[in-house]
Amino acid sequence: MKHIIVYFPYALQENPKSGSGVRPKRIVEAFKKYGEKQSVAIYVISGNSNERKELIRKYKEEYKVEDALFCYMENSTMPFWLTDNDHLPRRLFMDIRFWKFLKRAKIPIGLFYRDVYWQFDDMYSPPWNLSLLTPVMRFIYRKELKVYGDTVDCLFLPSLEMNEFVGWKGKADELPPGMDRMETDHQPSTIPPKAIYVGAISDQIGIKLMLEAFSTINKERTINLELVCRKEEYARFTDIKQYEGLDWLTISHKSGNELKDVYESAAIALIPRERNTYHDFSVPVKMFEYLSYGLPIVATDCKAHARLIKKDGLGIITEANAESFAKGIIDALEIDTYKKLKQNINDKALERHSWISRVEKVAEQLKKGGEHE
Numbered sequence: 001m002k003h004i005i006v007y008f009p010y011a012l013q014e015n016p017k018s019g020s021g022v023r024p025k026r027i028v029e030a031f032k033k034y035g036e037k038q039s040v041a042i043y044v045i046s047g048n049s050n051e052r053k054e055l056i057r058k059y060k061e062e063y064k065v066e067d068a069l070f071c072y073m074e075n076s077t078m079p080f081w082l083t084d085n086d087h088l089p090r091r092l093f094m095d096i097r098f099w100k101f102l103k104r105a106k107i108p109i110g111l112f113y114r115d116v117y118w119q120f121d122d123m124y125s126p127p128w129n130l131s132l133l134t135p136v137m138r139f140i141y142r143k144e145l146k147v148y149g150d151t152v153d154c155l156f157l158p159s160l161e162m163n164e165f166v167g168w169k170g171k172a173d174e175l176p177p178g179m180d181r182m183e184t185d186h187q188p189s190t191i192p193p194k195a196i197y198v199g200a201i202s203d204q205i206g207i208k209l210m211l212e213a214f215s216t217i218n219k220e221r222t223i224n225l226e227l228v229c230r231k232e233e234y235a236r237f238t239d240i241k242q243y244e245g246l247d248w249l250t251i252s253h254k255s256g257n258e259l260k261d262v263y264e265s266a267a268i269a270l271i272p273r274e275r276n277t278y279h280d281f282s283v284p285v286k287m288f289e290y291l292s293y294g295l296p297i298v299a300t301d302c303k304a305h306a307r308l309i310k311k312d313g314l315g316i317i318t319e320a321n322a323e324s325f326a327k328g329i330i331d332a333l334e335i336d337t338y339k340k341l342k343q344n345i346n347d348k349a350l351e352r353h354s355w356i357s358r359v360e361k362v363a364e365q366l367k368k369g370g371e372h373e
Contacts, residue, residue: 003041003063004363005071005102006031009080009095011047020114022285023177024074027112030178030355031072034363040069045098048084049091056098065101070108070366073152077115079137079144087127099151108366111148112156112175116165120278154365159304161281173365176308178355179288182263192222193267193333195298198259199286201229201237203274206300210272211243212322217329218248225270226250228262263293268315268332271299275320280304291349296341298328312352313344 006028013021028044035042043063045055081089102109117123118141126133145166148155155168156175163172195214201207207227214225231253234240243249254262263269269290273279280303287305290297297315299305309315316337318328331337351357 001041001063002039002067002069003043004031004035004069005059005107006042006044007071007073007098008044008046008076009052009073010076010078010083011051011085020077023114026178026180026355027072027074027359030359033356034359049094053091053094056094065105065107068102068105068107070110070363071099071102072110072112072362072366074112075114075144075148077117079140081140081144082127096147096151103151108153109151110154110156110362110366111152113148113166113168114158115282116162117278119165123278156362156365158283159281159307161304164281171365173361175358175361176283176304176353177285177288178358179292179349179353180355181350182260182292192224194224194226194265195268195270195329196226196228196262196266196295197270197272198228198262198289199284201227201233201240203272203279204237204239205274206272206320207237208239209274209300209320209322209325210270211240211249213272213326213329214248215243215246216322216326218246221330222248223329223333224248224250226252226262226266228252228254228259263290263295266293266295267338268329269295269297270329271297271305272325273300273302273305273320275300275302283308288353291345291353294342294345296332296338296345298325298332300325312348313341314349315341 008024012024012028016022016025031042034040043059045052045059047055076083078087080095081092084090099109118138124134126137149168149170152170154171154173155166156173157163157166158174158176160172160174197210210225214223217223225248227249229251234251234253244251252262271284271287283304287297287299291314297309299309299315299317300320301317306317310317316328316332318324332341
């Protein structure tokens with residue numbers, strides 16, 4: 001039976017709330033749709049080390065490896081040896097043996113490498129917060145990359161800008177997060193118009209920039225802002241308190257299905273990121289969630305997401321300061337500009353950025369086979 005192997009060297013979350021948990025779930029769903037369309041079976045290997053061992057055994061028992069079209073993998077933010085809940089290495093060679101088994105059968109392997117946050121001192125927290133483990137963990141991350149270099153035919157990255165830090169010499173391609181069109185007739189009726197920001201507020205410089213921009217805007221006209229974040233994060237962000245109670249600002253802590261009403265009531269969505277090295281190559285999952293509801297985006301000029309937004313005319317890109325961000329918000333809401341942005345999203349975003357289009361791109365690359373370039 002012709003089939004595709006989808007491999008996660010870790011357990012998938014049943015009800016993911018963060019982008020890193022949502023992506024694997026959406027990719028699996030998209031692969032299953034692709035499999036139905038192409039009359040190809042999809043075999044998913046995931047779980048802790050014991051669960052993966054059993055799924056690998058069943059695969060070898062039930063499938064002929066020569067019938068595999070390719071194997072698509074996504075790594076964890078933890079090296080694959082340490083992905084059990086307690087981070088103890090139990091089956092050091094199990095995953096590698098399986099990947100080499102595929103290589104011997106000349107089955108193309110693709111890997112989505114999700115992040116290099118471990119290279120940044122201000123972002124990386126070692127296991128159990130033991131700083132002495134940081135150099136050890138970085139050594140292990142580099143060993144993991146070497147293993148991938150020996151087994152993977154095509155590396156997929158959230159953005160090609162990230163390869164400056166991965167240093168991949170072989171075949172590479174871009175595979176940002178995806179989206180599904182939501183069943184909604186997005187016609188925001190709120191007057192005055194409302195913008196939304198949904199997500200983490202750990203980038204305090206970006207959040208302050210956004211709030212300062214709205215403070216400036218609302219001195220001359222009214223544009224409302226709904227800021228949706230986690231309650232515990234908000235409690236720690238004391239600088240935001242000065243804006244509490246202002247007529248133009250609503251702060252909420254919604255999640256999941258509660259966000260549908262937030263998206264449907266908004267005219268535009270915001271990505272107010274500070275410009276820094278990490279933000280220049282990372283692509284926020286929320287960007288595609290905004291687009292799935294047909295929302296034009298106003299974003300600061302971090303390289304990777306700015307390039308994607310500019311390419312298809314999905315929003316307005318500004319400099320990373322309050323004055324420029326305020327102007328971008330006003331410009332995005334100008335009637336002719338707004339209509340054009342909405343049209344671009346409708347015409348281009350779903351076709352180019354759906355989860356199924358991501359899977360089709362993977363299939364196109366890996367079905368070509370080929371060795372490292």
